[in-house]
Amino acid sequence: MAITVHIPPPLRPYAEGTDKIAITPADAGTVGQALKVLVTKHPGLNDRMYTNGQLRPFVNVYLNNEDVRFLDGEFEAPIKDGDDVAIIPAVGGG
Amino acid sequence: MTASNETSSTPDLDRYSRQMRFFGIREAGQKKLSNARVLLCGVGALGTVLANTLARAGVGFIRLVDRDFVELSNLQRQVLFDEDDVRSNTPKAEAAAAKLRQINSQVTYEPIVAHIDRSNIEAMAADVDLIADGSDNFEIRYLINDVAVKQGKPWVHGGCIGSHGQTFTIVPGKTPCLRCVFEAAPGPGEAATCDSAGVLSPIISIIANFQATEALKLLSGAEDAINRELLYVDCWENTTRRVKIAPLLGKVDCPCCKHHRFEWLEGSMGVQTTSLCGRNAVQVVPAGKPNLDLPRLAESLSSYGKPQLTKFLLKVEIDGCQFTIFPDARAIIQGTNDEERALALYARYVGH
Numbered sequence: 204m205a206i207t208v209h210i211p212p213p214l215r216p217y218a219e220g221t222d223k224i225a226i227t228p229a230d231a232g233t234v235g236q237a238l239k240v241l242v243t244k245h246p247g248l249n250d251r252m253y254t255n256g257q258l259r260p261f262v263n264v265y266l267n268n269e270d271v272r273f274l275d276g277e278f279e280a281p282i283k284d285g286d287d288v289a290i291i292p293a294v295g296g297g
Numbered sequence: 298m299t300a301s302n303e304t305s306s307t308p309d310l311d312r313y314s315r316q317m318r319f320f321g322i323r324e325a326g327q328k329k330l331s332n333a334r335v336l337l338c339g340v341g342a343l344g345t346v347l348a349n350t351l352a353r354a355g356v357g358f359i360r361l362v363d364r365d366f367v368e369l370s371n372l373q374r375q376v377l378f379d380e381d382d383v384r385s386n387t388p389k390a391e392a393a394a395a396k397l398r399q400i401n402s403q404v405t406y407e408p409i410v411a412h413i414d415r416s417n418i419e420a421m422a423a424d425v426d427l428i429a430d431g432s433d434n435f436e437i438r439y440l441i442n443d444v445a446v447k448q449g450k451p452w453v454h455g456g457c458i459g460s461h462g463q464t465f466t467i468v469p470g471k472t473p474c475l476r477c478v479f480e481a482a483p484g485p486g487e488a489a490t491c492d493s494a495g496v497l498s499p500i501i502s503i504i505a506n507f508q509a510t511e512a513l514k515l516l517s518g519a520e521d522a523i524n525r526e527l528l529y530v531d532c533w534e535n536t537t538r539r540v541k542i543a544p545l546l547g548k549v550d551c552p553c554c555k556h557h558r559f560e561w562l563e564g565s566m567g568v569q570t571t572s573l574c575g576r577n578a579v580q581v582v583p584a585g586k587p588n589l590d591l592p593r594l595a596e597s598l599s600s601y602g603k604p605q606l607t608k609f610l611l612k613v614e615i616d617g618c619q620f621t622i623f624p625d626a627r628a629i630i631q632g633t634n635d636e637e638r639a640l641a642l643y644a645r646y647v648g649h
Contacts, residue, residue, distance in 0.1 A: 212459050212531070213489045222534075250590070260480035261435075261488065268540045273548050289538065291529060293479040294456030294463050295648060296491035297343040297433040297501070 206231065206282050208241050209289040210248075217247035228284060234264065234271050235278030237288050252290065261293040308403040313355050326517030327355060331403075333516035334358040334425040338413055338441055340389045341365065342496065343455050344431025345377040346505035347512075351429070352397045354513055358405045359397070362421060363389040363431075364412040364637055374498035412637035413437050415562050418444050427512055428452035431505070433491060434644040435482035436567050442467065442475040443559035451515050453508040458489055460497045460533030462504035465542060466511045466523050473545040474554040478527065481566075482649065484587035485626040486594045490648045493597045500532045568649055570636040578631040579639035583649060589626040598646060615646055622647060 205225040210218050224241060231237040242249045252262055264271045266280060267287050274280040282288065308331050310317065310324065317327045333356050337344055340363035351359055367375075367382040367389055375389075382392040390408035397406055411417060413432075422428055422444045430441055430453060438454060445452040446469045454475060455464040467474050507528060514522045527540040552558040560566040568583045591611045595604040604613040611622045618632035620642075628647060630639040643649065 212461055213494070259483070259487070261483045263479065265540050268538065270540070270542065270545060273544060289540075291463070291527075291540065292488065293435065293483065294458055294461070295433070295435050295483065295488045296458035296494070296496055297339070297341070297431065297456050297462075297504075
């Protein structure tokens, strides 16, 4: 079992089409570190997810479907095997 | 704003017999639906599905607002329109109302062919019980959020692109609002639009019918049954996700629902337009001078025309208009004097 980081469809063009990556607790111990592994692996995501080092305000990150902004430690929240990290941006169309 | 004619005070309920047998609605809920009033913002893809379901369910009054006309490329997913509407160049609000009158004549429809903006949305929402999001852009959604919170009315958000979509329900004071969940709208060019990334009809139907169900719960007196999570569905990848947004209530230092600063209604957020006198052109200026990634925008628009990209600007011709777009996201759209059309073109192709 690993930690899965899900990449939403609108961001996949900046991640070589990848829909998710699997990382191990040895790679990342917190949500923030998991995101760092992701953007290191797919540098094109950096600009799409961050501005001035902050997550863009229309991009949310959820750990096991809970908003990371309101977890204890926020992006320092610890992660473990089996955890699910999802990046979900606002959707404009309709 | 008043209805063009009054809803029947005692509509024939027989046609709703199957719905009234459902334990969550019964006759009492149906009568509440018959007396309920809805503002539908946008009568395109989400909007036609919403209108279809709400009208068939017997919601008493539906105000349908859309500025556009029916085009051939709409028919793939905009379920109330047909080829006659395309040929006759009928406004969407009128075409939808005409079709809905054939579906359920007990309902009162008020079609309004207008661009929704901060000058008119408060009046449109003043006499309704609920606002349904049938729009296709962030500008209108954040405007709806402002007016809903200001007037203390529930609204049901939905958004779709490609094969995925998301929806959640906002009841001011009882759930987090749109700005609690997504602090701000993407800047111009920062998010894909259905015109750049495409959209499948089934995801529209799925999301809009989740929205319609939420509206039926709220309007029939079943608020306890509403969805309090962000629901995400991808119908191509067969995935669903339920994100827990309820815990955000009261925790977010939200400009809108906590501090009652209605920045889209006030015009300090969003996009402004100015007709450029004598030039048959409109300037579109987003608030805040965001940085726009011109090379990326040029790439996404390459299927529409031949974008000319320089260090200073991007030029491209789409829909008979010449777009000149600058790195601060300002655009001059030549070929129209109509500010609403220019704004719609900007939303569609640059995105905001």
